[in-house]
Amino acid sequence: MIKMVACSFYNTLIDKEDAIAMSTMLEIDKIRNKNIKFVVLTNRSINEVLYYNKDFPFIDYIISFNGNCILDVNKNKIIYKDYLNKSKIREILNKYKDRKIYLYSDNKILDRTNYTDFNIYKIEIELKKKDLKNLNSNYSVFKYRNKTYLEVNSNNNYIGMMKLLKSLGIAKEEVLLIIGNESEKGLINLIPNTYIIGNSPKSLKEMNVKKTSSNNFKGVEKVIKKI
Numbered sequence: 314m315i316k317m318v319a320c321s322f323y324n325t326l327i328d329k330e331d332a333i334a335m336s337t338m339l340e341i342d343k344i345r346n347k348n349i350k351f352v353v354l355t356n357r358s359i360n361e362v363l364y365y366n367k368d369f370p371f372i373d374y375i376i377s378f379n380g381n382c383i384l385d386v387n388k389n390k391i392i393y394k395d396y397l398n399k400s401k402i403r404e405i406l407n408k409y410k411d412r413k414i415y416l417y418s419d420n421k422i423l424d425r426t427n428y429t430d431f432n433i434y435k436i437e438i439e440l441k442k443k444d445l446k447n448l449n450s451n452y453s454v455f456k457y458r459n460k461t462y463l464e465v466n467s468n469n470n471y472i473g474m475m476k477l478l479k480s481l482g483i484a485k486e487e488v489l490l491i492i493g494n495e496s497e498k499g500l501i502n503l504i505p506n507t508y509i510i511g512n513s514p515k516s517l518k519e520m521n522v523k524k525t526s527s528n529n530f531k532g533v534e535k536v537i538k539k540i
Contacts, residue, residue, distance in 0.1 A: 315540050316487040318344060319352040319474065320533055322362055325493035325510045326353065328529045333365060337534040341371045344540055352376060352477065354470055356435070356455075356496050359384050360420060378417060378434035379453065379466045379496050380473025393476045395467050396432040405436055405465055413439040436465040453496040464496060471499045489540065491525065491533050493517070508536045
């Protein structure tokens with residue numbers, strides 16, 4: 314029996330117009346009325362997702378910053394957080410001295426000049442082609458508007474998901490997962506019932522897991538209807 318649906322946010326739940334179809338919202342509402350939790354996964358901040366939840370609440374939990382922060386939306390309470398080690402931050406800043414770098418705190422995006430007074434969840438580095446060689450495999454690389462970025466976190470979505478499942482007493486076999494981003498690839502080995510959205514990166518679509526339509530053709534909604 315499915316007790317939780319977990320879904321990527323960007324490139325998956327929201328379409329190219331940065332919107333969520335009303336019919337999809339209604340399907341999510343149906344499963345939540347059956348006590349099935351709806352969880353959003355994102356590599357961005359909690360507030361970016363909450364913007365979509367204010368008029369038609371549909372989210373129970375948000376796993377943000379690639380698993381480093383979990384919000385219980387209904388209680389408006391952070392139930393897990395893990396910041397980057399200060400020495401790790403200094404190491405990254407020294408390694409990429411001449412690259413554009415963005416440091417993500419709770420409610421701010423900082424640069425290398427003003428981060429020291431804040432706790433940092435994640436660092437994004439805008440890469441050049443020569444940087445793509447010999448990258449640390451523990452970090453994720455993603456493309457956005459023809460630019461390539463490296464994400465540095467203390468954890469990943471795998472850890473965040475395990476923390477949430479343990480706190481709710483839900484088994485991994487009771488989760489339906491829908492993903493579309495490279496940073497969530499590690500979850501495929503954790504959650505047996507996984508779907509890949511049709512507009513996912515090639516590395517995801519080549520994996521031997523179930524597929525659904527793209528985010529522009531209500532791929533998430535089609536999977537939820539199968540419950």
